[in-house]
Amino acid sequence: MITFNYLEMKRTLIIVLLLVTGVSKGADMKVGIASRPITPPLPFWMSGYAVRNAPSTEVLHDIWAKAMVIEKNEKNRVVIVTTDLLGLSPEISEGIAQRVEKKHGVDRSQLLLNSSHTHCGPAVWPSLSMIFDFSPEDQRKAVNYNLKLIEDIVDIIDSAFAKLTPMQLWSGHGSTDFAMNRRQPTDHGIINGINPKGPVDHDVPVLIAKTPDGKIRAILFGYACHNTTLGGNSINISGDYAGFAQIELQKAYPEATALFFIGCAGDQNPQPRGTVDLAMQHGKSLTDAVQKVLLSNNLKPIYPPIRTAYQKVSLGFQSFNIDSCRSDILSSDIFKQRRAKLMLEAYNKNWDISEYTYPLQVVRFNRDLTILAMGDEVVVDYSLKMKKKYRNENLFVAGYCNQVMCYIPSKRVLEEGGYEAETSMIYYGLPGPFKNEIEDRITIAVSKLMKEVGVKTSKNNK
Ligand SMILES: [Zn+2]
Structure with missing residues (x-):
């Protein structure tokens, strides 16, 4: 009896020690990473600028799709996919979601798809389809690219699942200041220019996955800035500044995959802009900001459970x-x-053109990290608002998630007018502009999702 009690006490002591140090929680997580180039066969039309009048015939650097699966068990997991593309259509995202659900039982809320919004990537039809006048051959190529993209992304998710190994996650925040508000007030209203006094979000959120022996295998990092250092005169395929940042980080950490996600960059442009050298310079600034985070002692461990929530909200025009x-x-x-x-x-034809279906998603790791993933080209007001509202959370805010079919203006931007509020709707082929209630509707939907993943609305979170 004495021996039994001694063993019991020893076991209890070990469990208490593991819980206090967090070792048992960390060892529970598995991470798998996979990637592949998604550079289109050339010549291929590029998306993002209406002024281009010829397809791309050269590659500056390959563009990529990258997947990171983070899992404790089937109920506690998330699949994060980043792509060097202007944006995904609902058809592509849902095509991927349906296949991944069938193969791996991944719920829609557990799949987060982000696109970097590079303006030097291929046309992802039918996003921004108003800017193209496709020949039947161009159309065939665009449809084939979409089908291949769905296959490629499902393949890398399969590979990431096959590579799941125990890892510990860590997160931190850095900053860099090349993003500038582009909504310039003039006597003739708001124009696309520069507005040094306008709101910006210079946060560089970082999430890394390390093996038990301390090797970094994945670096997920974000920034809220249009991927538009290169202008409409550039017809070489590339990931712009975010492409260069990922390349630089993978040079610095050869055993790691660098995955970029864009934040609420709807009204943010890199400055200065216009050349490949500047795209490399901004990529380097972002890489430096990430490396500073990695070398600091301020990284915070991230633990399960992983809770996810997803909702489509109707936004009225x-x-x-x-x-x-x-x-x-x-x-x-x-x-x-x-x-x-x-x-x-x-x-x-009596098609309903009164409402737009908008996806919102939240992924929360324990009380350690919350990712708010918003669809479309969200203006920066949303990330600033959410960071203030949920200031008790370690919050990453991603835009351009799950679909990019229009801009999402705030109430302020709608009232001021300009490209993000109104004229962009022409190129996106939507009736627009949105009703003024858009911001309230989104804020209410985000609150509901936050509640679902366990975020408590405290006095500080109002
Ligand atoms: Zn844009």
């Missing part, structure tokens, strides 16, 4: 104006003409 559509169809502006044609067709 302001009332559709058939008269302006009729005049736009006679406009000399080809983009207005194309949008009007699409809207009139929808109107005459």
Whole structure:
């Protein structure tokens, strides 16, 4: 009896020690990482700028899809995919989600798909389809690229699952200041320019996965800035500054995969911009910010459980104006003409063009890290607001998640007008602008998702 009690006490002591040090929790997590280039076969039309009048024929550097699976068990896991693309369509995201659910039982809320919004990537049809005048051959290539993209991303997710090994996650934050607000006030309203006094979010969130012997295998990092150092005159495929940052980080940590996700960059541009050298310079600034985080003593361990929530919210458009559509169809502006044609067709066929379906997602690791993943081109007001509202959380805010089919303005941006509020809708082929309630609807939906993953609304979180 005496021996039994002694063993019991020893076992209890070990368990208490493990819980206090967190060793048992950390050892429970497994991480798998896989990647592959998704550079299109050239020549191929690029997306992002309406001024381009020829397809790309050269590659500056390959663009990539990268997957990181983080798992404790089937109920506690997340699959994070980053892509060097302008944005994904719902058709592509749902195509991937359905296959991954069938193969691995991954729930929709456990799959987070981000695109870097590089303007030097391939056209991902039908996003921004108003800027293209595809020949039947171009159209065939665009559809084939989409199908291959779904296959490639499902493949890397399969590989990441096959490579799951015990790892410890750590997170930290750095900063760099090359992102600048681009909504420049003028006597003629807001233009796309520079606004040094406008709101910015210079946070560089970092999440790393390390093997038990301390080797870094994955570096997930973010920044809220349009991937537009290179302008419309650039017709070489690349990931822009984010592509260079990932390349630099993988040179510095050859055993690691660097995965970039973009934040609420809707109204943020890199400055200065216009050349490959500047794209490399901004990539280097971002790499330096990440490395500073990795070398600091401020990394925080991240533990399970992993809770996830996903919701699609309906966002209303302001009332559709058939008269302006009729005049736009006679406009000399080809983009207005194309949008009007699409809207009139929808109107005459009684398709609902009064609402937009918007995806929101939250991933929370214990009380250690919360990732808010917002769809589309979200303006920076949202990340600043959410970081203030959920200041007790270690919050990463990602934009351009799960789909990129329009801008998401805040109430302020809608009231001010300009590209992100109104004119961008022409190129995206949407009736627009959104109703003023957009920000409130999104804020309420985020609160609901936060609650689902266990975020308590404290006095500080109001
Ligand atoms: Zn954009």
